[in-house]
Amino acid sequence: xxxxxxxxxxxxxxxxxxxxxxxxxxxxxxxxxxxxxxxxxxxxxxxxxxxxxxxxxxxxxxxxxxxxxxxxxxxxxxxxxxxxxxxxxxxxxxxxxxxxxxxxxxxxxxxxxxxxxxxxxxxxxxxxxxxxxxxxxxxxxxxxxxxxxxxxxxxxxxxxxxxxxxxxxxxxxxxxxxxxxxxxxxxxxxxxxxxxxxxxxxxxxxxxxxxxxxxxxxxxxxxxxxxxxxxxxxxxxxxxxxxxxxxxxxxxxxxxxxxxxxxxxxxxxxxxxxxxxxxxxxxxxxxxxxxxxxxxxxxxx
Numbered sequence: 001x002x003x004x005x006x007x008x009x010x011x012x013x014x015x016x017x018x019x020x021x022x023x024x025x026x027x028x029x030x031x032x033x034x035x036x037x038x039x040x041x042x043x044x045x046x047x048x049x050x051x052x053x054x055x056x057x058x059x060x061x062x063x064x065x066x067x068x069x070x071x072x073x074x075x076x077x078x079x080x081x082x083x084x085x086x087x088x089x090x091x092x093x094x095x096x097x098x099x100x101x102x103x104x105x106x107x108x109x110x111x112x113x114x115x116x117x118x119x120x121x122x123x124x125x126x127x128x129x130x131x132x133x134x135x136x137x138x139x140x141x142x143x144x145x146x147x148x149x150x151x152x153x154x155x156x157x158x159x160x161x162x163x164x165x166x167x168x169x170x171x172x173x174x175x176x177x178x179x180x181x182x183x184x185x186x187x188x189x190x191x192x193x194x195x196x197x198x199x200x201x202x203x204x205x206x207x208x209x210x211x212x213x214x215x216x217x218x219x220x221x222x223x224x225x226x227x228x229x230x231x232x233x234x235x236x237x238x239x240x241x242x243x244x245x246x247x248x249x250x251x252x253x254x255x256x257x258x259x260x261x262x263x264x265x266x267x268x269x270x271x272x273x274x275x276x277x278x279x280x281x282x283x284x285x286x287x288x289x290x291x292x293x294x295x296x297x298x299x300x301x
Contacts, residue, residue, distance in 0.1 A: 067253075067280040069103060073273035076111075083118035087111040089257070089275050103255045103277040104301040105227055108184035111273060113177050114139075119170030125161035129185040129225050131214060132157040132169070133233075133295070135259065137178030143167035147196045151180075155200050156213045160226045162192040181257075185299060188216075188227045197223045203235070210234040210244060210296065228252070230298040236263070236288040244284040244296055253279030253301045261292025 077088035077095025088095045089109035090102055101107075107128070114120075119140070132139065132151060139151040143159070144166040151157050159165060171178040199221075205211050214231035215222040225231075230247050238261075246252055255277040262271045264287045270276050278284070279301050286294070 067278060068268070069275075069277040070268065070270075071100070071275035071277075073271070073275075076273070083115045085113040087273070102186075103299065104253055104279070105186045105229060105299040106183070106255050106277075106297055107186055108182065109255075109257065109275065110182040111179075112182055113179050114171045116171055116176055117174040120168060122166055122168045124164060124166045125159070126164040127187055127190050128161045129187050129227055129229075130159045130161060131181075131183040131185070131225070131231065133181040133183070135179040135181065137176055137180075138172035139178050139180055140170045140172040141167065141198075143196065145194055145196050147198075149198055151198065152200075154203050155198060156223055157198045158196075158214060158223050158225060160187065160192060160195040160224075162187075162190075162194040162226075165194045181259075181295070183297070185225065185227050185229055185297075192226060195224070195226075199223050201233075206234050208234075208236055208240050209242065210294075228300050230296075232296045232298075234294050234296075236261070236286075236292050236294065238288055238291050240288045242286050242288075244286070246282055246284075246298055248298075248300075249282040251300055252298050253277060253281075254284060255297045255299065256284070257295045257297070259293040259295055261288065261294075262290040263288045263292050263294060 071089055073087075077092065077097065079086050079088075079094060087110065089111075090100045090107060091097050092108055092110060134151050134153050134155055136153055140149075141151055141157065142148045149157075150172055159167065201211060201213055210232040211234065212220045212222045212230060212232050214225050214229065216225055216228050216230075218224050228248060228251075232244070234242070236242065244254065246254060255275060256265055256270065258270050258272055258274050260272055262269070264270070265276055266278060266281070266285055268276055269289075284296070
């Protein structure tokens with residue numbers, strides 16, 4: 001699939017299940033005159049969601065329970081377009097799986113590798129929080145708000161698409177790949193004025209601890225998201241033990257993505273590119289079996 005068709009199909013595919021996000025703010029009491037809260041129940045509507053031709057059957061070894069979902073790396077959706085090699089934790093583009101439309105407000109988690117000089121041509125988004133986390137290489141960003149930047153390892157980028165934006169993301173270098181995580185989160189408020197933010201974080205500051213990178217109030221110099229969500233990154237040596245306390249345990253859950261290494265989280269073993277979502281808890285207890293890089297995404301359920 002060429003780049004233009006891929007971008008079009010990806011956007012349409014996500015829009016096809018975007019109704020699931022209408023309940024994300026049901027637990028909040030805040031309202032404003034210029035912003036509309038999502039209110040419909042995404043769980044109920046998900047039961048009626050059609051399954052695309054690339055549906056993967058439910059896998060018993062996923063060990064899905066009432067408050068836990070486990071997504072082994074080798075069960076993710078996968079598409080290799082030559083210029084783009086992408087793994088999808090949740091339904092995206094041609095990958096449709098009724099069991100994996102979202103984890104609460106977390107809608108998309110794509111693990112992308114883009115060939116030298118290639119990338120996503122100009123396309124549009126609205127009413128979605130889009131976070132990019134480069135893992136290696138340089139990603140060139142340009143958007144309709146006038147931003148034109150290079151995003152590198154250590155940088156975090158976020159766009160609040162709001163009423164609508166146009167942007168492109170290209171591999172800035174011709175001779176090497178760029179690898180990054182592309183994450184979409186349903187917003188708290190619809191139709192806000194679009195916003196862009198990007199920040200370079202010191203990777204050394206997440207050695208054997210979690211570093212807050214995204215929050216709803218820019219706590220600890222994190223970058224702003226239009227949602228009651230908190231993202232944290234940590235790099236841990238083998239044998240380290242740590243914990244994470246949820247910011248709002250009555251209404252949120254945490255999705256852990258293992259960028260590298262192996263760990264045990266609340267008794268569940270996870271390894272390279274596995275995903276583990278847990279809700280109805282107050283803390284995560286983490287023990288690292290192999291040097292690990294872990295991304296935690298706390299989102300409304």
